[in-house]
Amino acid sequence: MTYSDEAELEPVLAPFVSEGLAGSDKVLYFTDVTHPAIVTGLLRAWGVGPDAYIADGRLDVRQMETTDPDLLVDQLADAARQARAQGYRALRVTGEMSWAVREGTARLAAYETKVQTLFDTGLAMGICQYDRRLFQPVVLAELQRIHQGRDMDLEFDGALLRIRRTVHPPGIRVEGEVDANTLGELNKALASAVLRQPGDVHVDLGEVSFIDLSGLRALVDTAARIGDGRSLVLDPVPEHVLQLIKLIGWDGTPGLRLRGGDPR
Amino acid sequence: MSEMIHQASLYGSDAEFLEMAVPFIRDGLANGEPVMVTTTSGNLELLGEALGDDARHVDYAETAYFGRRTAQRATAFLRYWQRYADHKRVRILAEPVWSGKSARDVLAWKRMESGLNLILAGTGVWMICPYDTRTVGADVARDAMRTHPSLSSDGRQIEPSPTYADPVDFIGQCDAAPLPEAPRGCLTVAIDDLQDVRRLVAEEGRRRGLTGERATMLAVAVHEASRYLGVPLSARIWERFGALVCDLRGQRGPISDPLAGFRPPGPEERQEDGLWLARQVCEYVDIRSDDSGCTIRLQAATSRLQESA
CATH class of the missing domain: 3.40.50.300 (P-loop containing nucleotide triphosphate hydrolases)
Structure with missing residues (x-):
């Protein structure tokens, strides 16, 4: 992920850390220049409740000891294997990437590719925090390319349906087909987006090739219940989905906005 | 009231x-x-x-x-x-x-x-x-x-x-008269999964000249009717003047409510909601039940339709 202030970290990192701890993962938070105590404070402020987990070793917030990309990847791999040996499902890793500015961004692509190879084994998953104030846009663009299609924003990846979290705008992106088999995943992603986002929740349906009536109902019910003066914004919406919503008469649902139309 | x-x-x-x-x-x-x-x-x-x-x-x-x-x-x-x-x-x-x-x-x-x-x-x-x-x-x-x-x-x-x-x-x-027989040799496909029936219909629709949106809407209608009927089922597709016809034949018991699918979806989800949607999208939806199962026949406009809104 990229960010330019701490406020942008929360919607991505807070659920990443807390879902891991609520589930059966171990979490490793690498800082570069930030003191670990500051991160622990942030996690507390985000409602993650880190202290008990830190005490029993399940959450580890520490400053990285090396900035050599190869050594870093080795460390991560060791930590992931150790987590699995301790009975955890996987290791969730997040780290500040500012070291790469000092180290030189030339080796960054190689590092990211190696890390991705580790993540692909399923032993670990991670979010790399890139401060947009430190990195050249061209470097970020290249990293984006490497991360494309396999970033940690993936909420669900099935044969017919894929759901991703999005940060700009905040919400989810749904791709593929929604029917009774995948409805539960859509409901889950919507519910967690509504909890995660303090403001409007955006749902990108641009790549939805099929959605049945119960899928549409899930969207509309979420909009009707979102509350706090917020909206569920469907944008973009494929033409057939728009037609269906209007046909059923759900386009007037309170809390639902279509294609960035006026709030109702 | x-x-x-x-x-x-x-x-x-x-x-x-x-x-x-x-x-x-x-x-x-x-x-x-x-x-x-x-x-x-x-x-x-x-x-x-x-x-x-x-x-x-x-x-x-x-x-x-x-x-x-x-x-x-x-x-x-x-x-x-x-x-x-x-x-x-x-x-x-x-x-x-x-x-x-x-x-x-x-x-x-x-x-x-x-x-x-x-x-x-x-x-x-x-x-x-x-x-x-x-x-x-x-x-x-x-x-x-x-x-x-x-x-x-x-x-x-x-x-x-x-x-x-x-x-x-x-x-x-x-509803006493049986539906006209499907023509001999029309496309007949055994369906075990709803995903297959909607793909079949979308493909057949496009092959017969329906544009993207209309083929997709028809696929949604047939999917919902199939969901109402339940899988496994047998799907038959043919074309006649004025209509693309899709027969769905399933093993379920008779559909007893003769007005199933005439009432629009309300706040609570009902089984017949999908059938309502099918009836809105299609020109005709006819249902016949007998001892050996139940047939839903959906008919939609073909690509030759020249009416304007």
């Missing part, structure tokens, strides 16, 4: 039409009730002249454009009622187009007239359906008395119809 009233009114002249329609409308306006008229352009003009300034308070629709098919019509009535749900009484004067309709369409509209007694039950709708005896067939006039519990000649009185038939019986008679 007032009880639903559903009346037929047989008239043989413009004067007779106005003798019934004008008091019905004026009483409604005087009571502050929402009033809608959906009739021929000729009758709309007559009403406009007779009502003068008061006509400005009357909702209206040229009847051919107020619900293209029976399922759309029933939904349009329910929505009109829902829009004014804070009123005890909503008045609707509704005269369908009868002349020039095919025998199957005439049957479908008679079926709906009978079905409205059940679909609108529990609403405060007072509906009068005028029948122009100068143009409708004798069978249409006769069945109007069977599909409407009462008759009206002055827009005020409620005279019970001596030949009113129970809607379930009447609809049962409408």
Whole structure:
């Protein structure tokens, strides 16, 4: 992920850390220049409740000891294997990437590719925090390319349906087909987006090739219940989905906005 | 809330039409009730002249454009009622187009007239359906008395119809004839998964020239009808003049509600919601059950349709 202030970290990192701890993962938070105590404070402020987990070793917030990309990847791999040996499902890793500015961004692509190879084994998953104030846009663009299609924003990846979290705008992106088999995943992603986002929740349906009536109902019910003066914004919406919503008469649902139309 | 009233009114002249329609409308306006008229352009003009300034308070629709098919019509009535749900009484004067309709369409509209007694039950709708005896067939006039519990000649009185038939019986008679056989050698596919049926229909639709959106909408309709029927099922697809036809045949027990899918989805999810959607998207949805299973036949416009919105 990229960010330019701490406020942008929360919607991505807070659920990443807390879902891991609520589930059966171990979490490793690498800082570069930030003191670990500051991160622990942030996690507390985000409602993650880190202290008990830190005490029993399940959450580890520490400053990285090396900035050599190869050594870093080795460390991560060791930590992931150790987590699995301790009975955890996987290791969730997040780290500040500012070291790469000092180290030189030339080796960054190689590092990211190696890390991705580790993540692909399923032993670990991670979010790399890139401060947009430190990195050249061209470097970020290249990293984006490497991360494309396999970033940690993936909420669900099935044969017919894929759901991703999005940060700009905040919400989810749904791709593929929604029917009774995948409805539960859509409901889950919507519910967690509504909890995660303090403001409007955006749902990108641009790549939805099929959605049945119960899928549409899930969207509309979420909009009707979102509350706090917020909206569920469907944008973009494929033409057939728009037609269906209007046909059923759900386009007037309170809390639902279509294609960035006026709030109702 | 007032009880639903559903009346037929047989008239043989413009004067007779106005003798019934004008008091019905004026009483409604005087009571502050929402009033809608959906009739021929000729009758709309007559009403406009007779009502003068008061006509400005009357909702209206040229009847051919107020619900293209029976399922759309029933939904349009329910929505009109829902829009004014804070009123005890909503008045609707509704005269369908009868002349020039095919025998199957005439049957479908008679079926709906009978079905409205059940679909609108529990609403405060007072509906009068005028029948122009100068143009409708004798069978249409006769069945109007069977599909409407009462008759009206002055827009005020409620005279019970001596030949009113129970809607379930009447609809049962409408559905008695078997559906025409599927043509020999049409595409027949065994379906185990809903995903397969929607893909099949979308592909067949596109192959037969339906554009992307229309093929997708048809796929949604068939998917929902299949979900209602349940898998496994057997799907057959063929084309005839004016329609792309899809038969779904499943093993489930009979569909006992003859009006399944005529009521639009509400706040709570119901099994028949998907069938409602199929009926909105398709031109015709016919259901037949027998001892060995149940068939839903969906018919949609082909790519040759030239109507404009």
